Amino acid sequence: MKTRPTEPLTDESVSDSEQFLFGGRLRYDYGFTSHEQTMLKIDFLTVARQIPGLLRTALRLAWQADRTALVVIAVAEIGRALAAAFGLLATSRALASLFASGGADQLLRAALPAALAVGGASALSALLGIASSWAGGRLEPKTERAATVAFLQGAARVELASLEDPDFSRLLESARFGTAAVRRLISQSIAVLTALLGLAAAGGVLLTLDPVLMPMLILIAAPKGWGAVRSARRRYGSMMAWLQHHRASALLAQLITQPHSAPEVRVHAIGPFILGHYTAMAEASEQEQNRLARAAATTSVLASALSGLAAAATFAVLGWFVHDGQMALAVAGTAVVGIRTGAADITSLVRTANGLYEEALFVADLERLQREAGRRAIPTGGTDLPHRPDTITLEGVGFTYPGRTTPALTDITLEIPRGKVVALVGDNGSGKSTLVKVLCGLYLPDNGRILWDGTDTAGADRDQLFSSVAVLEQDFQRWPFTLRANVLVGRPEHGDDPALLKGAADYADLHPVVEAQDRGWDTLAARGFQGGVQLSGGQWQRVGAARTHVRALTNGPGGRPTHLVIADEPTSALDAQSEIAAFARIRELADQGLTVILITHRLGATADADLIHVLHEGRLSESGTHSELMADPDGGYRAAYLLQAGQFAAEVPGVGSTVKWAVPAQNGQLSGQFQGSAGNDSGQ
Numbered sequence: 001m002k003t004r005p006t007e008p009l010t011d012e013s014v015s016d017s018e019q020f021l022f023g024g025r026l027r028y029d030y031g032f033t034s035h036e037q038t039m040l041k042i043d044f045l046t047v048a049r050q051i052p053g054l055l056r057t058a059l060r061l062a063w064q065a066d067r068t069a070l071v072v073i074a075v076a077e078i079g080r081a082l083a084a085a086f087g088l089l090a091t092s093r094a095l096a097s098l099f100a101s102g103g104a105d106q107l108l109r110a111a112l113p114a115a116l117a118v119g120g121a122s123a124l125s126a127l128l129g130i131a132s133s134w135a136g137g138r139l140e141p142k143t144e145r146a147a148t149v150a151f152l153q154g155a156a157r158v159e160l161a162s163l164e165d166p167d168f169s170r171l172l173e174s175a176r177f178g179t180a181a182v183r184r185l186i187s188q189s190i191a192v193l194t195a196l197l198g199l200a201a202a203g204g205v206l207l208t209l210d211p212v213l214m215p216m217l218i219l220i221a222a223p224k225g226w227g228a229v230r231s232a233r234r235r236y237g238s239m240m241a242w243l244q245h246h247r248a249s250a251l252l253a254q255l256i257t258q259p260h261s262a263p264e265v266r267v268h269a270i271g272p273f274i275l276g277h278y279t280a281m282a283e284a285s286e287q288e289q290n291r292l293a294r295a296a297a298t299t300s301v302l303a304s305a306l307s308g309l310a311a312a313a314t315f316a317v318l319g320w321f322v323h324d325g326q327m328a329l330a331v332a333g334t335a336v337v338g339i340r341t342g343a344a345d346i347t348s349l350v351r352t353a354n355g356l357y358e359e360a361l362f363v364a365d366l367e368r369l370q371r372e373a374g375r376r377a378i379p380t381g382g383t384d385l386p387h388r389p390d391t392i393t394l395e396g397v398g399f400t401y402p403g404r405t406t407p408a409l410t411d412i413t414l415e416i417p418r419g420k421v422v423a424l425v426g427d428n429g430s431g432k433s434t435l436v437k438v439l440c441g442l443y444l445p446d447n448g449r450i451l452w453d454g455t456d457t458a459g460a461d462r463d464q465l466f467s468s469v470a471v472l473e474q475d476f477q478r479w480p481f482t483l484r485a486n487v488l489v490g491r492p493e494h495g496d497d498p499a500l501l502k503g504a505a506d507y508a509d510l511h512p513v514v515e516a517q518d519r520g521w522d523t524l525a526a527r528g529f530q531g532g533v534q535l536s537g538g539q540w541q542r543v544g545a546a547r548t549h550v551r552a553l554t555n556g557p558g559g560r561p562t563h564l565v566i567a568d569e570p571t572s573a574l575d576a577q578s579e580i581a582a583f584a585r586i587r588e589l590a591d592q593g594l595t596v597i598l599i600t601h602r603l604g605a606t607a608d609a610d611l612i613h614v615l616h617e618g619r620l621s622e623s624g625t626h627s628e629l630m631a632d633p634d635g636g637y638r639a640a641y642l643l644q645a646g647q648f649a650a651e652v653p654g655v656g657s658t659v660k661w662a663v664p665a666q667n668g669q670l671s672g673q674f675q676g677s678a679g680n681d682s683g684q
């Protein structure tokens with residue numbers, strides 16, 4: 001009863017909406033990984049063979065979550081099966097008494113004890129069923145919680161580059177379903193166990209009546225099993241293939257309702273635009289749903305017809321046995337009851353085993369994610385890093401993002417001295433943010449080394465590296481928490497420390513922002529929640545600066561102090577006065593012994609930096625102090641500085657309107673070369 005390995009999706013074309021909005025088809029090919037291939041080739045017998053293994057998985061998860069509940073379920077289900085077998089035998093006895101010869105009163109009296117036994121067995125079965133449901137209700141949420149925590153722990157620890165790997169993020173998406181599937185795996189396992197034990201009871205009784213009844217029972221149920229497995233396999237394949245498409249549709253729906261996009265949705269009339277594309281994408285997935293429904297109906301009709309034929313044949317054989325005198329009427333009556341009970345058990349077994357298998361596909365994804373996350377996890381341990389190195393040296397560092405061919409960084413060699421403000425400048429996309437991500441250990445360089453006073457960070461304890469860094473990213477996280485939590489998450493292990501909070505607010509000039517809110521520090525900085533507010537870009541930047549201050553001035557585990565403070569465009573949203581004050585405070589951090597890396601396009605601020613590194617197309621093009629760089633008449637930095645200065649001066653002779661940072665000479669010597677019409681005037 002093999003099913004075809006894979007079935008093609010009906011819609012292989014790319015809808016206009018997918019092409020326009022997402023640049024192509026958002027559906028995976030069936031053969032995207034060997035794992036799904038294996039799952040999609042599964043047939044009925046394979047599922048049956050896997051049941052013991054799946055039950056073992058469920059048992060292990062349940063045992064870890066709540067042993068008492070598991071024992072209650074096992075005892076209750078075995079008790080129910082015994083009660084069912086006993087009830088069936090009592091039915092046989094009652095029928096035999098009724099079909100004996102004698103007066104009606106006498107026959108009924110003779111059948112009464114057996115009839116009472118049937119009633120007692122079913123009452124006991126009901127009570128045991130309630131106990132089993134109670135224990136299941138207690139067990140399932142615990143199992144789901146354990147699985148969710150394991151999933152989140154795994155996801156939180158993987159290397160950043162893994163999160164950008166499309167295969168891994170797809171696995172992450174499908175494993176997300178695995179956490180709820182674990183819960184259902186437990187309930188399906190209980191149901192499978194119930195059906196199995198019930199079937200064993202009915203089968204045992206049928207075997208004692210006549211061995212030929214057993215194969216008949218199997219013949220009735222087998223087609224339904226085949227149909228259920230086939231439909232489940234189809235559903236799973238479709239779900240996997242359409243995962244990204246569904247996510248993208250959900251994203252479109254969200255864009256219409258979320259406050260962030262609301263202004264453009266209204267003023268630019270984006271609403272109808274998105275709605276149109278949403279409808280087009282929803283229609284595409286509707287077609288897929290229709291295809292699934294049609295295929296499931298066809299399979300079900302075929303399975304039911306075959307099963308019906310088998311049932312008709314079975315009852316005909318029974319009739320023939322009775323007619324031929326090979327079987328007593330009472331035995332045939334019990335056989336009919338037994339076959340009906342057994343067939344119901346088999347149908348339920350097939351349905352639940354199939355459900356179990358379906359859930360197991362997602363649980364398998366979850367388990368695979370945990371293995372992959374372990375493999376891709378940021379390693380723990382490693383060589384010790386110095387607390388406050390005198391110099392951080394980059395030697396020939398290169399890095400290419402996963403899936404990209406052009407390197408984001410090429411052969412970067414530079415030094416970052418301790419206690420200084422070091423500015424990183426360059427055009428958009430020149431590699432500044434990437435460089436700091438490599439510096440703080442979020443990405444590992446593909447080539448070259450990063451040395452902290454001679455210790456290579458490649459083999460260093462990454463937790464020590466993270467703990468030594470305070471990062472204020474360009475698009476830093478605006479946590480949907482209170483203002484207090486948003487600042488103190490700079491060093492979460494320090495808890496709620498009022499002095500720390502005040503120091504950070506003083507530093508970032510955050511008090512006016514907090515005082516303007518009705519609930520002060522307890523204000524929820526997330527619009528859309530009750531009492532939540534929306535902060536302006538500049539207000540958020542102060543929150544970010546306060547958070548960085550908390551991290552910069554506190555020690556991490558083992559008393560490790562922060563060494564590097566990385567500020568990526570920290571003042572882009574501040575007003576002029578606040579910006580000047582913010583740069584002055586950044587300087588204070590360096591004066592306290594911290595090493596500050598400042599990324600900014602405001603070259604006025606870099607004039608005060610102790611050292612400036614200029615990047616162009618992922619390479620270092622110039623290095624030096626502001627005066628040194630301004631002294632190079634052909635330097636790109638000088639040209640850019642003059643261009644910016646020219647925006648404020650009425651006229652800066654000789655400065656053109658386009659600036660390109662130059663590429664360094666290949667012999668390793670830095671050669672600034674301004675491409676444009678920068679002149680030779682001084683602008684220092």
Ligand SMILES: Nc1ncnc2c1ncn2[C@@H]1O[C@H](COP(=O)(O)OP(=O)(O)OP(=O)(O)O)[C@@H](O)[C@H]1O
Binds near residue numbers: 404408426429433435
């Ligand atoms: N996560 C990523 N995945 C793939 N490519 C990336 C990623 N982040 C950045 N890049 C690419 O790496 C290059 C360097 O980007 P980076 O963000 O480091 O530049 P930048 O100098 O900080 O730019 P900007 O001044 O605009 O902030 C760019 O070509 C960018 O497209």
